[in-house]
Amino acid sequence: MTQPIIRLEQISKVYGSGNVEVQALSDVNLVIEAGEYCSIMGPSGSGKSTAMNVIGCLDRPTSGRYYLDGVDVAGLSDSELAHVRNCKLGFVFQQFHLLPQLTALENVMLPMVYAGILTAERRDRATEALTKVGLANRLNNKPTQLSGGQQQRVAIARAIVNRPVLLLADEPTGALDSRTTQEVLDIFSELNQSGITVVMVTHEPEVARQTRRVVWFRDGQVVHSHMAPEDLAQMTVAIS
C-alpha cells in the first residue's frame, strides 16, 4: 500500500494571542495521495494560504499532525525542515521570486547549491530542467530579459530540479495572461503525468477546472473535497 504524500490530521493554526487571536485553520483533515493533481480554492481569509505554508513546511501548525511522505514533520528541527524543502518539495510563487542578479541557469542551479551537488552535475541538471520547460535557448538570460511566462517557467524548472515528490504552487498563474497561463498549466500537467504530485492554490475556476481534484476551504476548514470519478479510476491505475 502506497503512503499518501500529504496527510493532515486535526491541523490547527492560531495566529496572535489573547484578544487578537486569529484561528487560521481549525481541525483540518486532508489526505492527498501520490500522483494527484489537486487545486486548493477558497475565498481570501479562508485559510488556504496557511494550509499551503504548513504543507510546504514553511510554517508549523499550532496543533495536529502532518505526515509528509510518511514522515511526521512536527518532530523535525529547523535545519531538517530546510533539508525537506530542499529535497522533497518544489515551490512556485505568483511573483516568480527569481534572483535578479543571476541568469536563468544560475537561478535553477540554486537549490542544488544548498543540496551540496557538484557544479558540473548542477549545470547538466539545470540545463535539462530548463529544456523540459522549453527554455533551452534562454539559459544565460537574466530574469529582466525574460517575459512573465518565461520567468514563471524558469521558476518551475527551479522547483523541479531537485526531483521533488511534491510541487507546491501558490497562485502560479495570478500574474500571467490567459495564453501563458495555459502554457504553465500544460507544464504542470506534464509534470504530474511524469509522477510528481502537484498541489496548487488558485482563485481562478478555469484554472482549477484543469486539475483532477478541487479542495475548498472556508473559515479555516475543508468544506468540500471533490474528485471526478473518471479521474479517480485513472489515478488508481497510475499508482498500482
Added chain:
Amino acid sequence: MNIFESVKMAVKTLTANKVRSSLTMLGIIIGNASVITMVGVGQGAQTYASEQFESLGPNVLFIIPGSDDARQSTLDLPRTLTLEDAQAIATQVPTVDAVAPQLQSQQVVTYQNRTSNTSIVGTTPDFVGVRDFEVEEGRFFTELDVQRSTRVATIGSDVADKMFGNSDPVGQQIRIKNISFQVIGVMERKGAFLGNNQDDVVLIPLTTMSSRITGNTSPYGTEVSFISVTAEDATVMDAAQFQIRNLLRLRHQITDEDDFTVRSQKDALEIVGNVTGALTLMLAAIAGISLFVGGIGIMNIMLVSVRERTQEIGLRKAIGASQQDILLQFMIEATIVAAIGGIIGTLVGVGGVMLIAATTPLQAGVSSSAVLLAVGVSGAIGLFFGVFPARQAAQLDPIVALRSA
C-alpha cells in the same frame, strides 16, 4: 553547502552592487590606512628624536636649573645655576672631561642695514668640544676672551649667509642690542636639533653675554641657562652624575630637594621614548576610532541590505537554505568587504608612510605588527559587525519574507 560556495555567492552579490560595496569598503580603507600611517608617523617621530639624542654622544650630561617638580609647577625657572658652578664642576669632578655652560637669549642682530632675530648663546671655549661643533672659518673665542669679556662673536652659517651674503664676515662688526661685536669666526653647518635651527645662532663669551646682553640676573653669580658636560667616557656616567649632584648640593647648600637636575642622554632618551610612545598611542587610538566607525558603516549597510533582500532571503529559505546557510552568507559578505577594504587600506597606509618618509625628516617606517594588527582588526570588525545583520537575515520568517513586496 560548503564555504567555497558561500564565498562564491557572496562575491557574486557584492559585485552586483559595486558602488555600494566599494563605498562600504571606503570606511574600512580609511580606517586601516590611518592606523598604519599614524603608527608609522608616531614610530618615525620616536626614531627621529632618539637619533637626535643619540647624536649628542653617549657621554654627555646636561645640568638644568630646577627640580622636575618645580619645572612642572611653574613656567619661570629658578636661576640657580651659575658660571661658577660650571667652573667648579670642571675643576673638582674627576670623571668630567669638559664643561660648557650656556646662557641663551633671543636678540636682534644688525649688520649695516640688515637685521635678524637670532638666538644669542653665551658660552665658553669648551662648547665646541662638548657639543661637537666645528669652526669652518676664522676661530672660536678663547678662555682669555671669556676672562676679559671681550666683544667678539662666532656666528652660525645661516647668520653668515643672511647677513653677509657672499662677502667674508670675519673681521666685520655686527651689533647686538646696540653693542658692537667683531666677528672672529663662522661655524660649520650643523643642522637642526629637534627642530631647532642650530645654524641661526651667534656665539659670544659667556661673561660678555651676562654683563652686556642679559644683565646680571642671578643673586648667586653669573647666571647660566644650562650646563653641558662630557664625561671621560660612557662607563663613568653614573659616577659623574653622582659626583656632579653632590658637588652642586654642597655648593648650593641644599639639605632637602635639589634645585637642579642632572640628566644623561639615557634619561633624555627615556623621556623622549615616553612622550613619543604616548603620541603613537594617541594617534593609533584616533585612527582606531575611524576603523571602528568603518565597522559601524559595514553593519549599517548590511542591515539595509537585509531589509532590501528580504524576498531573496525568503526564497532561499523556501528552496532549502537553512538558517546557518543564510547566516554564513551574510557573515562572509561582511568579512569579504572588511578584508578587501583592509588590504587596500594597508596598501594606501604603506604608501602614505613611504610618502612621509620621502618628504619629511621623519623616518616613518611600516612595522609588520601595525600591518598585521590593522588587517586582523578589520577582518574581525567585519565578522563582529556582520553578526548582527546576518542573524537578522537568518531569523527572518520565510512566509513574511516572501510576502513582502
